[in-house]
Amino acid sequence: MNFKCPVCKKEWNSSLQVARHMFGTGDKPHKAWVDEQGKTQGFTFIDLMIEQATTPGNKSYVMLAEVIEKAQDKL
Amino acid sequence: MNKYTVINPHSEFKVINTHIHNIDGMAKVTGRATYTFDVKLPNMLYGKILRSPHAHAKILKIDYSRAMELPGVIGVVTGKEDTLGIKQGIWRRYQDLCDEQVLPVDKVRYIGEPVAAVAAITEEIAEKALDYIDVDYEVLPGVFEPLDAIKKEAPEIHEGFERNINVTRHIEWGDVEEAFEEAEYIREDWFKCGGQAHMCMETRAAVSSYTPDGKLTIYHSNQSPYYMQGLMAGVLGMREGDIRVISTYVGGGFGGKFELDGAIFCSAVLSKKLFRPVKIVFTREEDFIATKRRTPMFYYVRTGVKKDGTFCAREAKVFTNGGAYTGMGATALYLTGFFHSFPYRWKGYRYDGYRVYTNTLPSTSMRGFGAPQAMFCSEQQIEWIAADLGLDPIDMRRKNSHHEGYEVPGQATIASCGIDQCYDEIRKWIKDKGKLPANRAIGISACGFMSGGIFNWFDTPYSFSSAVVTINQDGTVELFVGAQEIGQGSNTTLAIICAEALGVRVEDIKVHSGDTDYCPPDLGAWGSRQTLMAGNAVKMAAEDAKKQLLEFAYAQSGYNIVYDMDIKDRWVHAIARPERGYDFGELVKKAIRGKDGQKIVGRGYYTPHRKGMISPAYSYMLQGVEVEVDEETGKIKLVDSMTAHDCGQPINHLGLIGQLEGAFSMAAGYGYLEYMPYEDGKLMNPNLVDYKMIRATEMPPANIAEIDTYEPEGPYGAKEAGEGLTNPTAAAIGNALFHRFGIQMKENPIRPEMILNALKEKKEKEQGKKGKK
Numbered sequence: 001m002n003f004k005c006p007v008c009k010k011e012w013n014s015s016l017q018v019a020r021h022m023f024g025t026g027d028k029p030h031k032a033w034v035d036e037q038g039k040t041q042g043f044t045f046i047d048l049m050i051e052q053a054t055t056p057g058n059k060s061y062v063m064l065a066e067v068i069e070k071a072q073d074k075l
Numbered sequence: 076m077n078k079y080t081v082i083n084p085h086s087e088f089k090v091i092n093t094h095i096h097n098i099d100g101m102a103k104v105t106g107r108a109t110y111t112f113d114v115k116l117p118n119m120l121y122g123k124i125l126r127s128p129h130a131h132a133k134i135l136k137i138d139y140s141r142a143m144e145l146p147g148v149i150g151v152v153t154g155k156e157d158t159l160g161i162k163q164g165i166w167r168r169y170q171d172l173c174d175e176q177v178l179p180v181d182k183v184r185y186i187g188e189p190v191a192a193v194a195a196i197t198e199e200i201a202e203k204a205l206d207y208i209d210v211d212y213e214v215l216p217g218v219f220e221p222l223d224a225i226k227k228e229a230p231e232i233h234e235g236f237e238r239n240i241n242v243t244r245h246i247e248w249g250d251v252e253e254a255f256e257e258a259e260y261i262r263e264d265w266f267k268c269g270g271q272a273h274m275c276m277e278t279r280a281a282v283s284s285y286t287p288d289g290k291l292t293i294y295h296s297n298q299s300p301y302y303m304q305g306l307m308a309g310v311l312g313m314r315e316g317d318i319r320v321i322s323t324y325v326g327g328g329f330g331g332k333f334e335l336d337g338a339i340f341c342s343a344v345l346s347k348k349l350f351r352p353v354k355i356v357f358t359r360e361e362d363f364i365a366t367k368r369r370t371p372m373f374y375y376v377r378t379g380v381k382k383d384g385t386f387c388a389r390e391a392k393v394f395t396n397g398g399a400y401t402g403m404g405a406t407a408l409y410l411t412g413f414f415h416s417f418p419y420r421w422k423g424y425r426y427d428g429y430r431v432y433t434n435t436l437p438s439t440s441m442r443g444f445g446a447p448q449a450m451f452c453s454e455q456q457i458e459w460i461a462a463d464l465g466l467d468p469i470d471m472r473r474k475n476s477h478h479e480g481y482e483v484p485g486q487a488t489i490a491s492c493g494i495d496q497c498y499d500e501i502r503k504w505i506k507d508k509g510k511l512p513a514n515r516a517i518g519i520s521a522c523g524f525m526s527g528g529i530f531n532w533f534d535t536p537y538s539f540s541s542a543v544v545t546i547n548q549d550g551t552v553e554l555f556v557g558a559q560e561i562g563q564g565s566n567t568t569l570a571i572i573c574a575e576a577l578g579v580r581v582e583d584i585k586v587h588s589g590d591t592d593y594c595p596p597d598l599g600a601w602g603s604r605q606t607l608m609a610g611n612a613v614k615m616a617a618e619d620a621k622k623q624l625l626e627f628a629y630a631q632s633g634y635n636i637v638y639d640m641d642i643k644d645r646w647v648h649a650i651a652r653p654e655r656g657y658d659f660g661e662l663v664k665k666a667i668r669g670k671d672g673q674k675i676v677g678r679g680y681y682t683p684h685r686k687g688m689i690s691p692a693y694s695y696m697l698q699g700v701e702v703e704v705d706e707e708t709g710k711i712k713l714v715d716s717m718t719a720h721d722c723g724q725p726i727n728h729l730g731l732i733g734q735l736e737g738a739f740s741m742a743a744g745y746g747y748l749e750y751m752p753y754e755d756g757k758l759m760n761p762n763l764v765d766y767k768m769i770r771a772t773e774m775p776p777a778n779i780a781e782i783d784t785y786e787p788e789g790p791y792g793a794k795e796a797g798e799g800l801t802n803p804t805a806a807a808i809g810n811a812l813f814h815r816f817g818i819q820m821k822e823n824p825i826r827p828e829m830i831l832n833a834l835k836e837k838k839e840k841e842q843g844k845k846g847k848k
Contacts, residue, residue, distance in 0.1 A: 024245040046237045
């Protein structure tokens with residue numbers, strides 16, 4: 001199954017790669033989408049990015065990937 | 076005495092692969108070479124720049140009326156009154172990253188940032204006038220370290236960059252988690268890499284002359300006249316063609332001279348305002364505090380390997396101290412992540428890089444472009460892993476190294492790679508050394524580097540490199556290139572390639588470079604791109620001219636069967652009958668007559684296509700250093716060194732040796748001497764007394780074993796030489812200390828006090844253990 005970026009609709013075969021793409025792009029629309037999702041779940045784009053940067057592992061990406069997976073139905 | 080040996084030498088060439096002195100050497104050693112400092116124009120004024128004493132402040136008001144009253148002062152310019160206030164940067168496609176006004180309008184972001192510039196009839200008067208310019212600032216809180224700048228409460232340096240994160244870069248391949256699971260041993264470390272000043276012999280300098288017909292001529296010390304022309308046109312609101320940039324002789328660049336600096340910008344703005352030529356030459360102190368530096372970095376590295384030394388996975392997280400503006404630092408952020416994987420094969424690799432704004436001097440590209448930092452961390456950690464697992468560090472490296480045909484997943488294909496033979500040569504050198512005295516040890520480090528980047532950050536429609544070859548009626552050849560000679564010897568290298576391709580001698584070639592009115596566009600001297608990229612353009616232009624000549628030779632020959640013809644050493648001949656032919660000069664004269672008097676003109680260009688994400692080709696090297704340590708003082712002395720190096724086909728052995736020795740000297744300085752301490756954003760040692768560089772007497776022998784491979788993408792098989800060797804030395808020094816004392820150096824430059832502290836800590840630990848027993 002392919003996963004779409006909820007902002008620019010580019011596709012990858014893993015939601016983790018979509019998450020990585022969203023962090024890597026980091027432009028205003030991508031940031032805004034993550035921030036919007038975070039309103040209810042208590043995170044922001046920049047929080048996730050700094051968490052990713054300062055702790056080992058891939059926690060932020062995994063967390064965003066789960067959000068992306070849940071959003072696929074609406075795309 | 077340095078030793079230089081060549082492994083796998085080729086001998087098919089007439090001109091390349093020989094020892095040729097720099098073609099501009101005579102002009103330089105006799106003092107006839109004109110640098111920007113030497114330029115004098117009629118009616119010329121001298122400019123000086125007023126600089127910010129604050130790391131972060133709003134500019135409320137600038138009053139220069141008192142300065143204008145000083146006899147001899149002709150004019151003052153400020154960002155608000157005399158510039159268009161355009162934000163500029165090299166990444167023209169990404170406007171967010173074009174964040175710098177060379178004369179800021181409303182805010183300063185580092186100590187030393189230009190605030191106003193004055194022109195006077197003498198340099199002394201201009202300097203004095205700076206004291207008479209009154210600036211009202213509203214001082215803002217500053218932040219100086221990246222890990223502080225990302226905190227929630229940190230001051231905002233640029234609007235819209237949350238938590239001061241300037242740029243992020245991510246590289247990943249393979250399933251990193253799975254690859255870590257396969258690992259039987261995982262090690263993680265934090266490192267801190269320092270900044271480094273470029274320390275060009277020639278400080279930044281410019282002479283600008285704007286004339287009433289709307290044309291601007293600029294003499295400027297830079298690495299890319301074409302960039303300067305384009306950037307200046309953008310900030311001054313002029314057409315590129317109305318600006319001529321001349322930079323004939325340049326006294327070094329090392330990555331610091333292809334962005335706009337205060338000298339070029341302020342002299343041009345003053346000249347536009349006053350209609351007189353204006354010269355600005357930076358003092359050494361200005362060069363320290365107001366030009367950019369090597370990017371300081373914080374590195375987290377986690378590496379997973381199998382017990383037999385097979386590399387599985389690596390994860391790196393990097394914070395770079397970006398300083399006040401983006402400049403070329405965004406590229407350094409990407410390249411440090413890419414080269415951190417080098418020269419090894421990783422099943423899973425992940426890099427997350429964060430460039431953070433701070434209120435310090437901006438950081439940018441510098442020889443090695445992010446790779447010296449990467450290798451300092453990577454190559455030491457690899458050594459420690461080998462020791463942890465009880466493995467031979469050379470064998471472990473060799474087992475995991477790149478090889479010809481290897482693909483760095485999604486990033487690059489390695490078409491030529493001589494690193495395997497590098498391991499043999501270093502092993503041989505270590506063996507020949509025998510038993511070392513007690514206070515000495517050998518450390519080694521491997522690395523690889525690019526032959527020019529495939530990055531069109533300047534967003535130009537022109538080719539990456541271009542060249543024009545014109546043959547005169549007397550057989551002399553004019554070679555026009557956009558590539559910039561900055562002391563690295565590129566004009567000599569390109570003359571050699573032209574002579575080889577055309578079949579003439581180096582003394583027949585006159586190279587024209589560094590003038591945007593006469594030379595074709597080229598992205599400039601950075602990222603080791605001159606030999607491969609400009610070299611390909613020159614080869615193509617020379618072959619185009621040669622083809623035109625040979626067409627005439629075929630027609631002239633009157634042979635009744637078809638012979639392939641060639642030109643070697645000024646002799647135009649049938650390949651199968653080399654004794655039958657024509658003198659090159661005579662044939663040229665006839666060909667020009669035959670073409671109704673038109674000169675023979677060949678054109679060449681090069682832009683890499685389908686060559687991966689980073690570069691068309693990669694050089695490889697392994698370095699060993701013998702280090703002596705004084706345990707009382709912690710002082711390091713380099714005793715000997717050996718570099719096994721693969722740059723494809725060497726073009727000029729003398730040039731190659733010079734480049735490798737220069738890179739080694741700079742890299743050694745980065746490893747243990749060149750330190751840039753800041754206090755509240757202020758550099759504490761902006762002079763050549765307190766900033767320690769390696770001196771001639773401290774240079775150890777720089778022995779070289781050159782492994783000649785053939786790079787299919789390079790001209791005659793050539794690739795990078797000279798920049799890449801800035802990368803391994805710091806780690807090699809660290810590794811020597813590890814072998815001598817068992818201490819792990821996680822910060823560079825490795826200063827004496829760090830060694831003493833590490834030794835003390837180690838002693839205390841050992842005593843603690845004994846006590847417990």
